[in-house]
Amino acid sequence: MIEWIVIFLIIFCMLVWHYSHCVSEYSLSQITESQISMQLTKLWEERKPVVVSEVKNRGIWVADGLKQTRFWGAQPIWGEYDSNPLNPVEQNKAQQTTWADILGISQLEGDTLLRWFDLSPWIFSTRTEAHIGPEGLRQTYGWATAITCTDGEARCILLHSAQKGRLPPGWKGLRWLHATVAHHPLWTQVQNIEIILRPGTTLIVPPHWIVAMEPLTPQKSIWWTRSDIHHPVSSWAQRWNER
Numbered sequence: 001m002i003e004w005i006v007i008f009l010i011i012f013c014m015l016v017w018h019y020s021h022c023v024s025e026y027s028l029s030q031i032t033e034s035q036i037s038m039q040l041t042k043l044w045e046e047r048k049p050v051v052v053s054e055v056k057n058r059g060i061w062v063a064d065g066l067k068q069t070r071f072w073g074a075q076p077i078w079g080e081y082d083s084n085p086l087n088p089v090e091q092n093k094a095q096q097t098t099w100a101d102i103l104g105i106s107q108l109e110g111d112t113l114l115r116w117f118d119l120s121p122w123i124f125s126t127r128t129e130a131h132i133g134p135e136g137l138r139q140t141y142g143w144a145t146a147i148t149c150t151d152g153e154a155r156c157i158l159l160h161s162a163q164k165g166r167l168p169p170g171w172k173g174l175r176w177l178h179a180t181v182a183h184h185p186l187w188t189q190v191q192n193i194e195i196i197l198r199p200g201t202t203l204i205v206p207p208h209w210i211v212a213m214e215p216l217t218p219q220k221s222i223w224w225t226r227s228d229i230h231h232p233v234s235s236w237a238q239r240w241n242e243r
Contacts, residue, residue, distance in 0.1 A: 142228030151223035
């Protein structure tokens, strides 16, 4: 019995390691939301990012809408950022997840993504973060990660995981705006894809890509969501690597 438990743990650890180091193809695909039922599953088998355009925008996670609710007064951090985007406020993952939960964004995003991929909620789960402002370099570990700019215009920078050797030590959380050769002599050799995200566009990213978010115009705010689709192995991999 002990031998089987050890074997199971070894296999599980190997799967988690795979989800931490696997490499995907350095390109992307584009479809519209109306084409999802016919094309998304096939495109996802290629394991590369997919841009979904003409997505219905629900208008929940936007500054103007939130200003009309009681939540705006309860979260002064939103008004602080909206009035001065050049001075991003400090945030944490728990706070971003709470925002998504109390506003119902988590449920809506989860239902939409599971439907897009035709996944069973018995096996797959979702976790949504509601962000304001930029985010530094961060790797994806979910079976799929969906990023949507709900208010404003954002630059989404994607780096292939093979670029890790060219990144400086302690690159996690480094803002793309601040990344220069001063951080690492090989920085000029770092290859990336830059995608402009606006309301109505969703970027779906496979695991093991590195993502950074910046406003297209520094003087203007961006509001966006990140939803990770997980099965048990990818969930463990993310918790292990982001602890």
